[in-house]
Amino acid sequence: METRGLAQIVMEHPFFVGLEEDFCDLVSGCARNVRFEDGAYLFRKGEPANEFFLVREGRVELQIAAPGVKPITFLTIGDNEVVGLSWLIPPYRWSIDAKAIGRVRAIGIDARCLRGKCEADHHLGYELMKRFMSVLIERLNAARLQALDVYGVPA
Amino acid sequence: MVYQPDGLDAVQRRAAATIPRIARIRRRRREGPQTWTLELETEDGELPQFAAGQFNMLTAFGIGEAAISVSGDPGSKGPLVHTVRAVGPVSTALATLQPGDSVGLRGPFGAGWPMKEAEQRDVVIVAGGLGLAPLRPAIYHLLANRRTYGKVVILCGSRSPGDILFRRELERWGRHIEIELEVTVDHAADDWRGHVGVVTTFIPRTDFDPANSIALVCGPELMMTFAVSALQDAGVSDEAIYISMERNMKCAVGLCGHCQFGTALLCRDGPVMAFNRVRHMLAIREI
Numbered sequence: 528m529e530t531r532g533l534a535q536i537v538m539e540h541p542f543f544v545g546l547e548e549d550f551c552d553l554v555s556g557c558a559r560n561v562r563f564e565d566g567a568y569l570f571r572k573g574e575p576a577n578e579f580f581l582v583r584e585g586r587v588e589l590q591i592a593a594p595g596v597k598p599i600t601f602l603t604i605g606d607n608e609v610v611g612l613s614w615l616i617p618p619y620r621w622s623i624d625a626k627a628i629g630r631v632r633a634i635g636i637d638a639r640c641l642r643g644k645c646e647a648d649h650h651l652g653y654e655l656m657k658r659f660m661s662v663l664i665e666r667l668n669a670a671r672l673q674a675l676d677v678y679g680v681p682a
Numbered sequence: 683m684v685y686q687p688d689g690l691d692a693v694q695r696r697a698a699a700t701i702p703r704i705a706r707i708r709r710r711r712r713e714g715p716q717t718w719t720l721e722l723e724t725e726d727g728e729l730p731q732f733a734a735g736q737f738n739m740l741t742a743f744g745i746g747e748a749a750i751s752v753s754g755d756p757g758s759k760g761p762l763v764h765t766v767r768a769v770g771p772v773s774t775a776l777a778t779l780q781p782g783d784s785v786g787l788r789g790p791f792g793a794g795w796p797m798k799e800a801e802q803r804d805v806v807i808v809a810g811g812l813g814l815a816p817l818r819p820a821i822y823h824l825l826a827n828r829r830t831y832g833k834v835v836i837l838c839g840s841r842s843p844g845d846i847l848f849r850r851e852l853e854r855w856g857r858h859i860e861i862e863l864e865v866t867v868d869h870a871a872d873d874w875r876g877h878v879g880v881v882t883t884f885i886p887r888t889d890f891d892p893a894n895s896i897a898l899v900c901g902p903e904l905m906m907t908f909a910v911s912a913l914q915d916a917g918v919s920d921e922a923i924y925i926s927m928e929r930n931m932k933c934a935v936g937l938c939g940h941c942q943f944g945t946a947l948l949c950r951d952g953p954v955m956a957f958n959r960v961r962h963m964l965a966i967r968e969i
Contacts, residue, residue, distance in 0.1 A: 586877075588878060590872070597871050597872055598871075598872050599869055599870070599871065600869065600870045600871070600872065600874065600878045601868075601869050601878060601879075602878055602879045603866075603876075603877050603878045603879060605877075628875055629875075665883065668908070669879060669880040669882075669883050672868075672880045672882070672904070672905065672908055673868045673869065673880060675904060676841070676868070677810065677811070677901070677902040677904050677905050678810060678811035678812075678839075678840060678841035678845065678868065678901075678902065678905075679841060
């Protein structure tokens with residue numbers, strides 16, 4: 528019952544819209560419902576990237592932190608977006624922190640489970656890779672614009 | 683020669699427009715780091731009418747003159763409002779003027795936002811940094827004539843929370859039930875609870891009818907090119923995307939050629955231009 532409900536949610540999540548039903552079943556077989564309260568970390572830098580998240584409701588901030596320096600938020604992720612890309616590529620380790628702003632409801636996907644299924648079925652792997660690459664490129668372009676500091680004082 | 687009722691031909695008219703009037707600073711308000719809003723008034727109390735998106739030439743006496751967009755309400759008979767960021771000698775001198783100080787005033791000049799063409803259509807406003815200042819008159823106009831337009835979406839990007847312009851007004855607009863407003867910053871400390879990310883990434887997530895929309899975009903040129911790409915991807919035609927181009931305006935009446943951009947003189951043909959008129963020129967690095 529739980530799995531069936533999750534399959535429906537996964538299939539209807541904008542990130543997976545259009546994904547074949549069989550693939551959705553494979554993905555939802557690795558899924559669970561999760562909830563984070565305000566200020567809770569979805570993951571932290573250096574930890575193994577063993578689970579990524581489809582946000583259903585709420586906002587997550589992605590931060591870079593260093594000892595002695597206040598964390599800097601460089602991106603917030605909202606409803607219907609995906610949190611966590613490092614699970615896809617070795618060494619499967621988070622390079623940033625992800626923290627809930629307010630309550631966040633999400634679907635957590637067990638990355639080890641899904642990586643195994645992608646290895647076994649490269650069609651599934653390629654479908655997922657295309658979707659994650661699209662997100663990655665959008666964030667890369669945004670990061671370039673941020674790095675250029677276009678609103679800063681002109682030199 | 684075309685007859686002019688006041689006895690001046692077109693060139694003489696333009697030459698006359700190069701002579702500044704004297705205005706005084708009535709009030710100044712800090713908007714953020716290096717950024718001030720100045721309210722100007724003239725001694726005779728007569729202020730020029732302007733259209734949203736137009737600019738004036740302001741003179742800091744003894745320093746120089748600069749083109750500054752009008753950031754006030756075009757429907758107001760009150761003082762003339764400009765928002766200035768201190769980045770060069772002239773803008774720094776203007777930004778440090780105090781109430782009672784005099785300033786040279788010429789204008790208004792240029793083509794404004796296409797408020798008439800936008801009627802009955804959704805209006806998507808994309809502002810980056812100080813680009814919100816020239817767009818604020820358009821927002822005032824939309825609010826004053828809300829029933830004349832379709833959906834109104836305002837997407838506003840800033841460098842950091844401390845750099846957000848017109849913060850109180852943004853909060854007020856955000857509470858307006860007939861406006862969709864998203865404010866985002868490029869980076870923030872831990873105490874900011876709003877959006878962080880590039881303003882242009884909000885375009886695909888925004889609900890509007892691309893076939894019946896008009897987009898008004900103002901900000902750094904690089905940000906505008908990203909915004910235009912996102913609007914095109916969303917299905918907005920080039921004819922319906924308007925950007926505000928800034929170049930080195932000098933005479934402001936199309937005589938000196940300092941602001942020439944390809945075949946256009948931006949002080950006269952712009953600063954607001956439909957993207958289909960400038961897209962071929964934006965790709966030419968030399969201009």
